[in-house]
Amino acid sequence: MAANFDQLSAREIAAGVANGDFTAVEVARAALDAVEARDGEVKAFLQVSADLALAAAEATDRARAAGERLGPLAGVPVAFKDNMHLVGTRTTCASRMLENYESTFTATCVQRLLDAGATPVGKTNMDEFAFGSSTESSAFHPTANPWDVARVPGGSSGGSAAAVAAGEVTVSLGSDTGGSIRQPASLCGVVGLKPTYGAVSRYGVVAFGSSLDQVGPFGRRVEDVALAMNALTAGGRDPWDSTSQPVACDFAAHLDDPIEGRRVGVVPALMEAAGLTDEVRDAVSAAARALADQGAELVEVDLPNIASAIAAYYVIAPCEAFSNLARFDGVRYGYQEPGQATLAEQTSLSRAHGFGEEAKRRQMLGAYLLSSGVYDTYYYPAQQVRTLITADYARAYEKCDVILMPAAPRTAFKFGELSDPTQMYASDMFTISNNIAGNGGVSVPLGLGAATGLPVSAQLQGPAFADARLLTFARAIERSFSPDGGAPVAPAFAGKGGELA
C-alpha cells in the first residue's frame, strides 16, 4: 500500500505495525521523510533525532518479531517540546542559555510515550523557556503556522502544534502554564489537551511555573490525544513528582458516549469579551448548537472573578519563573560568559547574555514581586484571587458538566504583529484561569474562520480530574465539525514526503 503516514491515526499506525501491514521502521522513515520535506518551511523542530527514532522503531519491530505484545502507540511518530528531557538529545528550552545542554535523564512523560512504543522523531521549537504565545521568542528561529507560513503557530508550544498540523508527526507533547498547549492548538487547528494539574508527571520537564505547568498531548484527532493520555498516565502517579496524582481511567473508552442530557456551561460574559473576534465567537456558538443538537443541555454559568485571572497569573507565574530559572548561572552548565574575574560578574553577565528579552523581563518581574515589602502587596492578593477563581469554577460545575468557551480570542497573527507584551499576554485570556484553578481544558478544531480562513477552535474546560469527560465532549464536537474523523493536515503540507514505502 502506498499510503501517506500523515493520513493515519495513532491507532491505525499501531494496529498496522502490530498486524504487519508495515513496519515501525517504515513509519519512522516516512515521518523523517516528511520532516525533511516539510520542516524547511515550517521549522517546527529544533532537533530531529533520526538515530533515536530508527533505533526505537527497530526495537519495536524486533519485539513484534519476537512475538511480544506491542504497546498501544507502537511505531507512532511523536515529537517533544524542547523543555522535555530525552537522553540522546539536547534540551535547550529554545534558549542560548541551554544551547548545548545534553539531557542527563529522560522525563517521565517522554519515557511513558516511549514505553508505549512511540517513535521519537525530535524536539520542537518553543518560546524561550515557554515564555510567550507565538514561539517568536525562541532564541534560534521562528516557527511558521502550517496554515499560513507568514503567521505564527501560537505558543509557547508552537513547534509541537505546528509539527502535528503539518503532518510531520502524529502526536506531540507540549506544556501549558497559561495556555501554551490550547492556544497554539487553536491557531494550528489541532486538538490540544491541558490535563488537570497533577495528572501528568512534570519530572524532567524544565519548570516555568511549577504550580501551573502541566504536560499534555497534541493530535489531529481526539482519539490520538486520548491514546497519548492513556500512555502518559499508565503506571500511576510518578514517585519522582510529589505533586503528581494517580489517574485511573481509560481516556479512549468513552469517547463516543452519548452526551444527551448532559449539561454544557456557557459564560455569557466571556462570549462578549473585548478582543474576541466575531469569527471565533460565531464558531464557538456553532459548537454550542452542535452539542445541543446531540442532546446536550446548554446552561449559563458565571465566573465572576475570571477577569482577574491574567493579573493574578502575571504575579504568580513570574515569581515561580524567577525562582525556577535562578539555577541558570553558567557555573555548572549552560552559557558561561568568558573571561570574568569574579563570580558575581560571571553570574550576572552569563544571565544577561544567555537569556532573551522576555525571559529577562519575567525574571526581573518575579524578582521584584518577591522582594520584601512588595511581596505582601502582590503575591498574597494573587493567591487570594486564585482561591476565588477556583471557587467560581467549583460553583459553576455544580450546574454543568463542562464549560464551553473560545480557546484563543482570534486566529493566527502575523510575525511581529503583537509587539506589545501585554497584547501578547491577552492571547491567553481564555486559557489562563484554568491553570490558576488547576483544572483541565482542551482545544477542539471547528474548521476555518469565516473572516480569515484560518483555523478556529473551541475550548472545553472541566472540573479537576474530569479530563476523560472533556475528551468525550471534544469528540462530540469533532463528530460535528470534522466529518473525516479528525482535523486535516494543513493543505500546503499534506502528502509532501511521508509516503509509507
Next chain:
Amino acid sequence: MKKLAEVLKDWEAVIGLEVHTELTTLETKMFCNCRLSHDDPPNTNVCPVCLGMPGALPVPNEKAIESIVMAGLATNCQIMRHSMFYRKHYFYPDMAKNFQTTQGPVAFCMHGHLDLEVSGAGAKERPDATVEKDADGGYVAPIRILRIHMEEDAAKMVHVGGEEGRITAATESLIDYNRCGTPLIELVTEPDLRTPEEARLFMEKLRQTFLTLGISDCSLESGSMRCDGNISLRRRGATEFGTKTEMKNINSFKSLHDALEYEICRQAEVLEEGGIVYQETRHWEPSRRRTVVMRVKETADDYRLFPDPDLAPFDLTDEFIDRCRARIPELPDAKRDRYVADYGLKRADAAQLAGDPKVAAFFEEALEGVGEKVVGTLANVMVNLVPSYDALTVGQVRGIAGLLAEDALTFAQAREVLDAINGTDEDAVAYVDAHGMRQSTDEGALGAIVDEVLGRCADQVQQYRDGNKKVLGFLVGQCMKAAKGSGNPKAFNKMLAEKLEG
C-alpha cells in the same frame, strides 16, 4: 579588656543560638535518594535532584520529617500539623538551585523549651539576682526555643589560593555536592541565655538530647552540628536590646564559651568607650582567641522567600506524631533522675552518665548482676576512670568496680590495671591476681605489720600522741612498704588509728 566577671556586674549579656544539625543517621538526602556520606570521594553521591539540574523535582524524605518531629517533642515544642516548605534565594554555587528549600513562618516545631541546671563554677558567671540560686549557688535557667525547622544543607566549597580560604582572590573554587541536600534541622532559641556557660550547657544538653534520639552524630568537629551565637549587651536593669553581633566558626563547646566570653568583653569595651557596636557577622579565631569581622550587615538580606510550589503543604496526622513519640527513648533528664532515685547516685554523676546514650547503655549493662554495694563504685568508675580509655569491656569495668568496692585495690592501682587491660579481653580480677596486686584487708595478717611498724617508729608514735595527727600518713606508708603493697591502706589507717587512740 576587662574580665568577664567584672563586665557582667554592670552589663547583662543577651545571647541567642542558632543550631544546625545534620540528620546524619538517615540513609538518604532530604529530597532525593542519594546516600548520605561524609568521607566518599567528592561529587559521588549526587543526582539530578541534589545537583539542581533543570527538570528535576524534590520528593521529601519522610524519615527526616519523623526525626524533626522527634526533636521537637524532645524539646517540648508544639508540633505544627500544618506547615510547608519555602524557597530561600541567594546566588552562590554551594546551592545548586540558587535557592535553599527551607521552611517559612511556620516550622514543623514551634515554641519549645529546655531547662538548664547550672551549677559549680559555671553558675558563678551569672551574678544577677534574676534567677533563684540554691545553697551551692546553682540555679535553673529555662531557655525558650522559638522554632525548629527543616531544610537542606549546602555543598562544601574549598577555595584554593586565596587568603583564609575565602573565594575573593582564590585561584580556584572547588565544590563537593555530596553534602548538598543533606537533611538539616535548624533550632533557634529565644534570646534567653545570659552567660557563656549557659550557652555551652544549652548546646551540650541539645547534643545529648539529639544523640539520645539517634537522629545525628552531633559532631561539632566535623560540622554535623554547627552553632552560631547572637549576642548583645545592655546595662543591668535595661529592657531594650542592644545591637547584636553574630558569631560564626564555633566548632567546639569550648569555642562557644570562649568566643562568647571574648565578644561580651569586646562589646563592653566598645560601649564603655562610647563607641558603637555594629550589626555584623564575626568569625571566631580559636588560635588567636578573638573574633574578627566577616561582613557588615547594613541591610537585611532579601531572600525572596515564598512557598515552594513543587512541595505540597504538610498536614501531619495525630497517628504520625504518635508514631514519632513512641520512638523517643528515655531522655537524659529522665534517665538522670532515675539513676539518682534507683541507685542513689550523686545528681552530677547521674547527669554525666545519662547525658551520653552510649555511656548510659554501657553503665546499665555493667550494672547487671552487680550487688547493691558496688553500684556507687561502678558509677564512680564510669565517671572518673572509664572516660580515659577507649576500649574497655563491660566485664572489665564491672570487675574493677568490684575490686574497688571490697577495698582490694586502690584507685591508683585501678588505673594501672586499666592501662594494662584496655583493648584486650583480659579479665580485671584475673589480671590483679596474676600480678599479685590484690590488697589484703585481713586484720589478722596485717596486725603483725602494724605492730612491727609501731614498734620501730617510737618517735612518730610520740608525735601522734602529742597531737600531730598528720604523722598517721607516714605510718600508713611504712605499713604499705612493709607489706610490699599488698596491704590495703584504708585498713592500715583504721588499725593504726585504733591502736594509737586506744
